[in-house]
Amino acid sequence: MPALDALPSKIGPYRLLDKIGEGGMGVVYLARDAESRPVAVKILGPAVAADPNARRRLLREVETMRRVRSRYVAEILDADVTGDAPYIVTRYVPGRTLEDVVRTDGPLRGQALDRLAGGLAEAIAAIHAAGVVHRDLKPGNVMLVDGQPVVIDFGIAHVPDSTRLTQTGMVMGTPGYLAPEVIEGQASSGASDVHSWGATVAFAATGRQPYGSGTFQTIFFRVLQGKAELTGVPAALLPLVVAALATEPRARPPARWLADRCAELPLGGGLPASVGPNGTRLSTASVGAPLVNGLNGSRLRAARAGAAPFVPAPAPVFRGP
Missing domain, CATH: 1.10.510.10 (Transferase(Phosphotransferase) domain 1)
Known part of the structure; x- marks a missing residue:
């Protein structure tokens, strides 16, 4: 899997625009979906993606966020946790x-x-x-x-x-x-x-x-x-x-x-x-x-x-x- 900074401009159907955050589990990008709506795409880092436990943790994150409904919580929109570059997509929160x-x-x-x-x-x-x-x-x-x-x-x-x-x-x-x-x-x-x-x-x-x-x-x-x-x-x-x-x-x-x-x-x-x-x-x-x-x-x-x-x-x- 290539380094995150060398990723192509798209991942799945999402066009990556800008890096807006980074943490221990990966990098978060501002992106647009197929209908040009802004979303946040979180991609696991290369070292973490190779760890089965990390993939399980990402899957758990997806399941977790799908159970939460609140205007005060950024909800999940999509996910792919099985590919070479596993990712989740959430509502983009400007500010x-x-x-x-x-x-x-x-x-x-x-x-x-x-x-x-x-x-x-x-x-x-x-x-x-x-x-x-x-x-x-x-x-x-x-x-x-x-x-x-x-x-x-x-x-x-x-x-x-x-x-x-x-x-x-x-x-x-x-x-x-x-x-x-x-x-x-x-x-x-x-x-x-x-x-x-x-x-x-x-x-x-x-x-x-x-x-x-x-x-x-x-x-x-x-x-x-x-x-x-x-x-x-x-x-x-x-x-x-x-x-x-x-x-x-x-x-x-x-x-x-x-x-x-x-x-x-x-x-x-x-x-x-x-x-x-x-x-x-x-x-x-x-x-x-x-x-x-x-x-x-x-x-x-x-x-x-x-x-x-x-x-x-x-x-x-x-x-x-």
């Missing part, structure tokens, strides 16, 4: 990644941030409703189109009842957006995606990596200790982000609950009068001050102030093999 927008233009504010948080929660809820775990939600895998988020790249997504294809001990994902249990070697779950939602929304709101920078080991330690820096997250979103970033998976709320709460966010940016999934009211007293010392310090301050802590109901957990 910029959340990572690029925040790095270039600064943190999201007001309604733009609310739309981002709510749309991402809806995307995860749809993914989980299909029995799928994304496993790599992060700012670079979120496109912003007319202010609305669209989740892309299911390159390492998996169906919980499918055969595990990663090597033993191999961590797949992005350090600052991995949940504690994944770092510890446990199976990814819907709750792991919720943790990634919290970290992604925190980045969008503050412009900072919530667990800072440094080596993998340094970042992993902060994640495991629950030491997220959330100063600057608006008061309305803060209790949701804090809940999503709980170190214990079963302490995180379901994505569907997060989406419903985001839909209640007031236009003025104040804290909505809302109720936690176990009936506990969300109180401004418990989240009124920014988090300066991380999640644990915030909870201590809330307890001393006499405010009831936010204790969500257990999130559903998808168990992989």
